[in-house]
Amino acid sequence: MSAAASPDTPVVFIEIRDGKATAGSLGLLAKARVLRGTAGAVVCGPDAGAVAEGLARYGSESTFVADIAGIDASLGQAQVDVLAMLVREHGVRTILFENSVLAADVAAGLAVRMDGGVNWDLQDLALRDGALVGTRYALDDSLAAEVGWIGELQLAVFRLGLHDPVEAPVDGRVVRVAPALSGYALATRIVEVRGSSADGPSLATADVIVAGGRGMRDRETLLLLEDLADALGGVVAVSMPIVDRGWYPHSRQVGQTGLKVRPRLYLACGISGQLGHRVGMEKSGVIVAINSDPTAPIFGICDAGVVGDLHIVVPQLTRRIRAAHGSPSGES
Amino acid sequence: MAIKIIVCVKIVPRASVALRLDPGTLRLDRSGPTEINPSDTFAVEEGLLLRERVGGTVTVLTMAPEAGRESLRGALAMGADRAVCISDPHIEGSDLLGTARVLAAAIASDQPDVAIFGAQAIDGRGSSTAAAVAEGLRQPLVSGVRTIDVVDGHLRGGRQGVTAEQVLEAQLPCVVALAGSTNVPRYPSFRDIVAAKKKDIETRTLADLGVAASSVGIAAARTSVLALAAPPSRRASGEIIDDDGNGAAWLEAFLTARGLA
Ligand SMILES: Cc1cc2nc3c(=O)[nH]c(=O)nc-3n(C[C@H](O)[C@H](O)[C@H](O)COP(=O)(O)OP(=O)(O)OC[C@H]3O[C@@H](n4cnc5c(N)ncnc54)[C@H](O)[C@@H]3O)c2cc1C
Ligand SMILES: Nc1ncnc2c1ncn2[C@@H]1O[C@H](COP(=O)(O)O)[C@@H](O)[C@H]1O
Numbered sequence: 274m275s276a277a278a279s280p281d282t283p284v285v286f287i288e289i290r291d292g293k294a295t296a297g298s299l300g301l302l303a304k305a306r307v308l309r310g311t312a313g314a315v316v317c318g319p320d321a322g323a324v325a326e327g328l329a330r331y332g333s334e335s336t337f338v339a340d341i342a343g344i345d346a347s348l349g350q351a352q353v354d355v356l357a358m359l360v361r362e363h364g365v366r367t368i369l370f371e372n373s374v375l376a377a378d379v380a381a382g383l384a385v386r387m388d389g390g391v392n393w394d395l396q397d398l399a400l401r402d403g404a405l406v407g408t409r410y411a412l413d414d415s416l417a418a419e420v421g422w423i424g425e426l427q428l429a430v431f432r433l434g435l436h437d438p439v440e441a442p443v444d445g446r447v448v449r450v451a452p453a454l455s456g457y458a459l460a461t462r463i464v465e466v467r468g469s470s471a472d473g474p475s476l477a478t479a480d481v482i483v484a485g486g487r488g489m490r491d492r493e494t495l496l497l498l499e500d501l502a503d504a505l506g507g508v509v510a511v512s513m514p515i516v517d518r519g520w521y522p523h524s525r526q527v528g529q530t531g532l533k534v535r536p537r538l539y540l541a542c543g544i545s546g547q548l549g550h551r552v553g554m555e556k557s558g559v560i561v562a563i564n565s566d567p568t569a570p571i572f573g574i575c576d577a578g579v580v581g582d583l584h585i586v587v588p589q590l591t592r593r594i595r596a597a598h599g600s601p602s603g604e605s
Numbered sequence: 606m607a608i609k610i611i612v613c614v615k616i617v618p619r620a621s622v623a624l625r626l627d628p629g630t631l632r633l634d635r636s637g638p639t640e641i642n643p644s645d646t647f648a649v650e651e652g653l654l655l656r657e658r659v660g661g662t663v664t665v666l667t668m669a670p671e672a673g674r675e676s677l678r679g680a681l682a683m684g685a686d687r688a689v690c691i692s693d694p695h696i697e698g699s700d701l702l703g704t705a706r707v708l709a710a711a712i713a714s715d716q717p718d719v720a721i722f723g724a725q726a727i728d729g730r731g732s733s734t735a736a737a738v739a740e741g742l743r744q745p746l747v748s749g750v751r752t753i754d755v756v757d758g759h760l761r762g763g764r765q766g767v768t769a770e771q772v773l774e775a776q777l778p779c780v781v782a783l784a785g786s787t788n789v790p791r792y793p794s795f796r797d798i799v800a801a802k803k804k805d806i807e808t809r810t811l812a813d814l815g816v817a818a819s820s821v822g823i824a825a826a827r828t829s830v831l832a833l834a835a836p837p838s839r840r841a842s843g844e845i846i847d848d849d850g851n852g853a854a855w856l857e858a859f860l861t862a863r864g865l866a
Contacts, residue, residue, distance in 0.1 A: 291768055349736060350746055374749035381733035385705055385740040390827030393731045408834060412624045417834035424827045460745035465772035505866060517786045523765040538865045559863060572845050577859045581848025589853030594866050
């Protein structure tokens with residue numbers, strides 16, 4: 274008994290974080306409908322049932338739910354057991370993912386298990402003569418390549434942050450699946466979860482973000498950025514190496530393995546703008562860069578750039594903005 | 606408890622060389638100088654640190670054309686005990702599936718307690734090889750972790766999410782994928798570099814591993830590159846000026862004009 278409307282129906286892998294579907298995976302439901310006029314979804318973990326209820330609103334006509342014991346929403350291997358069952362027993366052939374550690378793990382595991390093809394870092398997916406053709410950028414986005422699939426099972430992993438949820442209510446049905454889980458999938462467990470400490474205003478909703486990268490000479494330089502953020506009414510974010518150094522919490526990291534942000538103003542200081550960072554911020558309204566290297570890739574995507582030393586330019590800018598607002602001390 | 610550690614490293618074109626595709630094959634041109642994929646030097650260091658804590662051996666493993674094998678000396682100089690390179694003409698053109706089959710077979714033949722992978726290959730960018738290999742080996746996967754340790758015969762890994770930190774625990778043997786620049790890789794001393802020149806780099810073929818040629822390479826690939834398309838239209842770049850002392854004033858004017866300051 275097949276629950277998917279047809280084998281061509283793309284099924285979207287819905288990722289759950291903090292009990293909710295991620296926006297990017299919801300957004301892929303709209304992409305699936307553009308592609309084939311219909312969409313399905315699969316969602317795994319203890320909260321899957323509740324999340325599934327909300328998916329018809331975004332266009333999922335058939336949602337597969339696996340909320341049996343042993344599946345953790347953030348561990349991939351048991352979810353491979355679920356998706357493999359959809360392929361074997363429900364005729365699913367096309368699965369769309371938004372990139373994440375989890376999505377990459379699930380897609381890769383499934384590809385090996387079911388001898389499927391996985392193309393990742395996709396910018397787009399289209400039909401040509403009945404076949405799926407993906408577009409991905411390659412070599413640090415210096416060129417685009419068209420990629421295809423050979424064989425039945427087509428797994429498409431999209432670059433983070435390309436798709437926003439679009440409401441498109443349909444009559445959806447929910448199909449519960451309960452595969453036997455592999456022993457090795459059950460051999461990894463999450464033994465401890467620590468909430469990261471609340472550390473100031475959220476990046477996700479900030480209007481203005483002042484971001485610092487490895488160009489910062491020392492930890493104290495973050496104070497210069499915090500000062501500028503304060504003058505602009507914004508918050509401070511950092512690139513990954515700064516988190517790796519322990520200078521700032523991971524909750525303030527922008528990029529592929531951090532947050533995806535879209536403020537009105539993103540001011541990048543001492544950030545080179547490599548792909549891992551760029552995917553988290555390139556949709557910002559206005560991008561301003563301060564960097565000492567005129568060849569830094571960040572200058573290729575900014576609206577205004579200053580080639581200079583951030584330790585000089587940032588405090589000058591802060592002083593000027595405060596002076597213009599008539600509050601030299603920073604009180605407003 | 607002494608443990609056997611394998612670190613999988615990819616040999617990639619050296620960072621100083623601009624990457625280019627071969628227009629004929631649409632594959633990466635690998636003819637120039639090579640080095641260990643930058644992410645994977647963190648994996649080597651993580652393996653060495655683990656060895657220092659719990660005892661054991663570190664083997665670096667790569668699947669690469671013959672010409673790339675010398676790049677493994679960098680890892681030997683850092684302190685790896687052994688280096689193994691799998692080379693075979695049939696491997697060329699492998700996608701994720703072929704690569705994973707070869708690496709899984711090599712790992713299975715060595716039977717380590719832990720196989721450590723880097724976060725991402727600069728020329729692959731899939732961050733998916735570790736999960737594919739874990740599936741091939743039917744072993745537990747501990748992915749996206751910034752810290753690892755072996756405690757009571759289990760591997761523990763720390764994952765840092767945006768809102769929470771998770772500690773993962775898996776039974777050995779298992780596969781580990783790191784999250785990124787998790788440490789500061791050691792610089793080998795001159796003496797270590799010289800000593801590494803004399804060390805043996807073991808080579809294996811598909812036949813040595815018992816992998817059928819038909820299960821790797823183009824024949825077994827499930828993806829293909831169809832064509833190169835026009836380079837992406839980037840977000841148009843705005844004005845960029847040199848800071849001659851007036852950079853801040855210019856930026857202030859820019860921000861004020863847009864109502865942002
Ligand atoms: C799987 C994976 C996931 C990743 N996820 C993320 C992520 O989520 N977020 C992220 O940020 N990165 C991520 N990365 C890493 C990313 O690829 C880059 O390595 C990182 O963004 C670089 O950080 P940076 O720009 O601060 O450092 P660098 O690339 O070292 O750039 C520093 C810049 O500072 C400039 N500079 C130096 N001194 C000065 C000065 N005095 N004044 C002004 N400018 C100066 C330099 O010219 C340089 O351009 C990821 C990588 C991988 C492999
Ligand atoms: N040919 C290879 N040989 C050895 N290890 C590899 C190879 N390809 C990928 N890896 C490992 O898998 C990791 C992720 O690569 P990728 O999935 O291509 O992003 C790398 O950081 C390496 O640790």
